[in-house]
Amino acid sequence: MSLLDIHQLVVHHGQLAAVIDLDLTVAESDTVAVIGANGAGKTTLMRAIAGAIRPTSGTITFDGIDITSWPAHRRVAAGISLVPEGRRLFASLTVEENLLTGGYRRRPGPWTIPRIIELFPWMAERRKQPAAELSGGEQQAVAIGRALAANPRLLLLDELSLGLAPIIVQRIYAALPEILATGTTVLLVEQDVSQALRVADEVGCLLAGRCVLRGAASELTAAEIEAAYFGIERTPR
């Protein structure tokens, strides 16, 4: 059975319909990437799954339960954690305190604060430092750690690469296999298509709020992805 099941989802961002009639399923322990250009509705989709915005219509089912009308904090308790776009750390709290807030509704599971610090060893000696003083890449790591501290069944990663140098992005993604090894299901949104293809089992491509392509990462061709990403109609010659 799929862990996350999205059916005919419509989400408005202000007046604009950012996600339109979207169907998406994510199987347990899978890694699914959603790619798409700027403004394709990726972040809106993630925020709707995490409960930060109410969808206009459609349903979101998590582990067989309809959670469409649940507030965000209840979804965290049920096992959905979002690493939000732009990281959104608590600026006046220290690294360690940020991680601790993540454990506010901690479910039983493998991720404890020491375990998270093991994943990102530099945190050990900088745990007392205010989060605002960290570099972008370090903040991203803390944001991931904060989400992991809740022991989510479904981890939502929104644009991990945003505003980071490629080398830093690689370092962040290097932590992903260890996270997946604990059986966590991951749904990630990424503008960097090659990065997404490298880590995901399955890829979906959004274009203007609709899912225009879906398939196994290994089977999609570059031409197919390009066409879906930019919305190029393939005209028969």
Place this chain on the structure above:
Amino acid sequence: MTWVNTIVQGTLLGGLYALFACGLSMMFGVMRIVNLAHGDLAVLAAFLAYSVMSATSLGAFWAVIIVIPLFAVFGYAVQRGLLQRSMRISPLSTLLVTFGLSVVIQNLLLQTYSADTRALDIGSLVSKSVRINAQISLSYLSLITFALAIIVIVALQLYLSRGRTGRMMRAASDDAEAATLVGADSRHIYAIATAIAFATVALAGLMFAMRSSFDPSLGPTRLIFAFEAVVIGGLGSLWGTLVGGIVLGLAQTIGAQLDPALLLLGGHIIFLAILAFRPQGLIPARRLA
């Protein structure tokens, strides 16, 4: 020696101001709510205690024990039922709602208790004091008040810096949406912060009422003291509020020492000077706590 006495008395009075102001500081720090009903809440607590004491044979101590939890519950309900709704609309509407609450409380008190001046009877405690020497004697009541102020502020500080819910209050103050995304029900967190603020304002209101008489119109005058303490100390910092309260108390007693008519003016002048030359306050807070 008179000056030493002035400074000691001013510091003790400042403790009361700090105790009174810390709820205002807390609500602003966590929710950015400026509670214009703060002074009236203190007066309401005094009248409630007055009622408890006249309806039963309980003493002032038990009245305090009864009124404070009542106020905490009241605070939780006000936040969930009233302020939370207005926060969704705009900060300005929240200001208007607390102003409305202030008017409602004043008029309800006037309706129920009339405009007569009342006092809380604390028996012989009111006149007991420790005599240090010919000039200096410290009344038990101001010593107790000062001790309570320190205890409350240190406890709040520890709660915010170490406690699980306190930490989440600071987190919600930084980024309320991100706090809900890590699993906090922000409405509940805010309501607890308000409950704590109401409990402290009730305690301060009762300590005020034990040292001087009160009537329903006193709230706004009291509110000014809390504002001055918070602004002098630095917005959103509890240590700052403690320092601000003490500076205000000192300014008032020193003013009164120069000329009894200068009591209030002394405080206002320091307040205006801080606003003009150090608007961030004496201990500016980058963070709450």
